[in-house]
Amino acid sequence: MNELDLPNHYDDLDLIYNEIWTSLIRGKKDSKSEFHQCYVSTYSDDYPSLRTVVLRHANKDNLTISFHTDIRSNKINNINDNPNITVLLYSHDKKIQIQIKGTGEINNQNERTSEVWKNIRSFSKKCYIVEQAPGTKSDVPLSGYLPEHEKTVPDDEILQQGYKNFSLVDIKINKIEWLYLHRYGHRRALFEVSNCEIINKQWLTP
Numbered sequence: 001m002n003e004l005d006l007p008n009h010y011d012d013l014d015l016i017y018n019e020i021w022t023s024l025i026r027g028k029k030d031s032k033s034e035f036h037q038c039y040v041s042t043y044s045d046d047y048p049s050l051r052t053v054v055l056r057h058a059n060k061d062n063l064t065i066s067f068h069t070d071i072r073s074n075k076i077n078n079i080n081d082n083p084n085i086t087v088l089l090y091s092h093d094k095k096i097q098i099q100i101k102g103t104g105e106i107n108n109q110n111e112r113t114s115e116v117w118k119n120i121r122s123f124s125k126k127c128y129i130v131e132q133a134p135g136t137k138s139d140v141p142l143s144g145y146l147p148e149h150e151k152t153v154p155d156d157e158i159l160q161q162g163y164k165n166f167s168l169v170d171i172k173i174n175k176i177e178w179l180y181l182h183r184y185g186h187r188r189a190l191f192e193v194s195n196c197e198i199i200n201k202q203w204l205t206p
C-alpha cells in the first residue's frame with residue numbers, strides 16, 4: 001500500500017497480472033484463502049450451470065487452472081458438449097474479483113490422473129466411491145456410500161475403486177478479467193492469452 005492507501009498494483013497492469021497468479025497459487029495451496037474455492041460455469045443445457053469447486057492446480061507457465069471431479073457428474077457432460085468454461089473467484093478481504101474464461105480438457109485414467117491420484121488424501125478419495133453417478137435421483141435421503149463405508153474411511157483397496165471415477169479438468173485460459181474495488185475508484189483490466197503468452201493487456205472501464 002502507498003501513502004494514499006492504494007496497493008502498488010492499482011495503476012500497473014503488470015503488477016495486476018502478477019497479483020492474479022499470486023492469488024491463484026495461494027488459493028490452490030491454502031484452504032483458508034478465499035481463492036481456495038472457485039465457481040465454475042458451463043453451458044450446454046437450457047440454463048447456464050454453476051457450482052463451487054476447489055481450485056487444485058494453478059500453472060502460470062502453462063496458463064492453466066484445474067479442479068477435480070467425478071467423471072459421471074453433470075459438469076463433465078456439459079464440458080463434453082461445450083468445453084467453454086468461465087470461472088469466478090472473489091476475495092471479500094482483498095476486494096479482488098477474478099474472472100477466467102477458458103477451455104476445459106478432461107483427464108480420466110491417464111498419466112496425469114494417475115500421478116495426481118497418488119497424492120490425494122484418503123478422505124478426498126472417498127468422494128469417488130459413491131455407487132451411483134452424482135446427481136442421480138432418489139426417493140430417500142442418501143450419502144451414496146454403501147452403509148459399511150458411511151462412518152469410516154474405507155481401506156485402500158476400496159478407495160482404489162474410485163480411481164476410475166476420478167477426473168481432473170484442466171482449464172486452458174484464454175482470458176482473465178480483473179476487478180479491484182476501491183473507494184477512490186475501482187480498477188478493471190483484461191488480459192488475453194494465446195499459446196502461453198499474453199497477447200493483449202488493457203484497462204477496462206469498471
Ligand SMILES: Cc1cc2nc3c(=O)[nH]c(=O)nc-3n(C[C@H](O)[C@H](O)[C@H](O)COP(=O)(O)O)c2cc1C
Binds near residue numbers: 049051052053054
Ligand atoms: C465448498 C465446496 C467445494 C466443492 N468442491 C468440489 C470439487 O472440488 N469438485 C466437485 O466436483 N464438486 C465440488 N463441490 C460440489 C459441487 O459444487 C457440485 O454440487 C457437484 O460437483 C455437482 O455438480 P454438477 O452436477 O454441476 O456436476 C463442492 C461444493 C462445495 C460447497
